[in-house]
Amino acid sequence: MSTHDLNEDGAVKHRHRQEGPQKHVIAFIFSIILTLIAFAAVAAGGVNTAFTVILLLVMAILQVLVQLGYWMHMKDKGHMIPILFMAGGFFVAGLAIIAALYWMWW
């Protein structure tokens, strides 16, 4: 526990710099809007299916980025190691899935 300051309970103090609530409010509204668009696209029903699927995927990817960046603090300083490990995980898993599927079914 050397590199951390401990408070009375022995828990690690929160070290994130306080940065007003505005950004979180914006991120929250953005998350809600993304979700609403996804629901609306399905509920509307009139649009063709392929378009809806693609739209949903795009919304999902944006949602993941917002979640990781704002709520998991990935955009903040000092998060290089989580980013590195997540990228590593995506790389290994992606490579394995694509290569194994490619050589088994195509």
Added chain:
Amino acid sequence: MAHAHSVKRYKGLMDWITTVDHKKIAVLYLLAGGFFFGIGGIEALLIRVQLAKPMNDFVTAQQFNELITMHGTTMIFLGVMPVIFALMNAVIPLQIGARDVAFPFLNSLGFWTFLFGGLLLNLSWVMGGAPDAGWTSYTPLSSSQFSATHGVDFYTIGLQIAGLGTLIGGINFLATIITMRAPGMSFMRMPMFTWTTFVTSAMILFAFPAITVGLVLLTFDRILGANFFNVELGGNPVLWQHIFWIFGHPEVYILILPAFGVISEVVSTFSRKRLFGYSSMVFATILIAFLGFMVWAHHMFTTGMGPIANALFSIATMLIAVPTGIKIFNWLFTMWGGQITFTTANLFASGFIPTFVMGGVTGVMLASAPADYQYHDTYFVVAHFHYVIVGGLVLGLFAGLHYWWPKMFGRVLSERLGKWEFWTFIIGFHMTFFVQHFLGLIGMQRRVFTYLPNQGFDLMNLISTIGAFLMGVGTLIFLANIILSFREKKGVAGDVWEDGRTLEWAIPSPPPEYNFKQIPLVRGIDAFWKEKMAGHQEMTPAEPVGPIHMPSPTILPFLMSVGLFIAGLGFMFTNDDFGNSLLNFMFNKYIVVAIGLGMTFLCMLLRSLYDDHGWHIEEEELKDGGVQA
């Protein structure tokens, strides 16, 4: 600061079951690993007795299949992995100047899940037959159609539980090394063993989910009637091979990288020189890990993936020889011009280098896809992987155990017996496995329980068997050495080898419960050596003396693992008819599973509801000599 609450201290067996101290967990890992290592070793000897002469009927074909399966599975998952974790637990917090691992509770949980998974797997011997589909458990051989006993169920569920422990351990060491290094210890000042542990843990994090998925799919196929690997219903058995080796190949680097770390520490300490090419060693370690994830299909050259896949995986595999070569040369250059002392640890390390090179060279030979069509499933492959796993990893573990034994137990192992160990073991090793290269080349297949006389196999198999017993003798001498060492008085110098370079040698042997009275300040690579060379008697402390916060002992991890064990056992017998209505009800209605999982979840709930803030060791209680030379 007052105690957070009254301190619970247990004694005797309860102390060991409830401990969250990384040093005690290291001992537990060592005991359990040694136990399974012994079982795996006995299985190996039985295999060699069966193969000592042609047309032998020492064991039946079925027993032979069970023996080879359990030998491989036990040695890899339950023998060497825990001994690696024993060394990591014993050494890593000390090397980085920390008082414990990042998550002491998880550390304990990791050990107990591993142990109960291993016990479950080995229960198969007395509960209707061990797994018999090889340690790779290829489908369709391992499907319920062709493996009708519960053997493979013990394999899938036992390994699932044990693998959980390994994954937990890996994550724990990642968090520990990232967050708990002493002030001044940048990544590029970490000792080499810490580096290899870090990279190994990252590999565990990425590789173990693959086997977890594979084992779940196989369990579903076998117990719940799913068809992931069943061709008739649209499944694909090649999927298992991919999943297994996407895990399996990184796994062998997970095994060997810690050994590389041990060798780096031992060679540089006993050459009284800084490790040659430290940064290239770090680079090579990371490169091996990176490449290790894209070569899995070299185990599947004969599966029929086609020439492009085979060529790609051939080249990727051969590339790994480059960073490995960097490492070999760095060790040689570390020894070059050094003041070498051949302690037992250094003997094992020096024996490791040429032996591992031999295993590496046959590895490159096997990497060539066209040649592999000849080598595949012969004793050449058996010789190759025993050269890298036994001649590499196990020699490395022996070196590490001899090197850190005084630090772990405060007692030195006998050097005289140590030399006996080394020579019997390494001569026995080469006798056992060197001839197997040639057995393979002249056509002896692996996993076949006997052979006809007069094919040129007879003499070499006999030599191999004699060698195996010689290795057994070496291991027994090691055991005797351990037992004799416990008759010595406890308490050796902190810097017992006198040339200690890293932080663990700056504290007493064995270290006090809190490791460092004051966390040291690190001013360079080989922090302790640097201070000694600057004429200092001790490390510069990075903090004033103060109360030390300690985690509380807890029995929850043990109970959680018992719960998983019960649930695993219950799930396995879901479809059995016991001829007894109560037992049928208990198992077929998932009552046993519910009891086991309920126990685990209840423990998790308790852990979540009751905050345990640990306790403090007050300044007056601290012994002198926290950090000194």
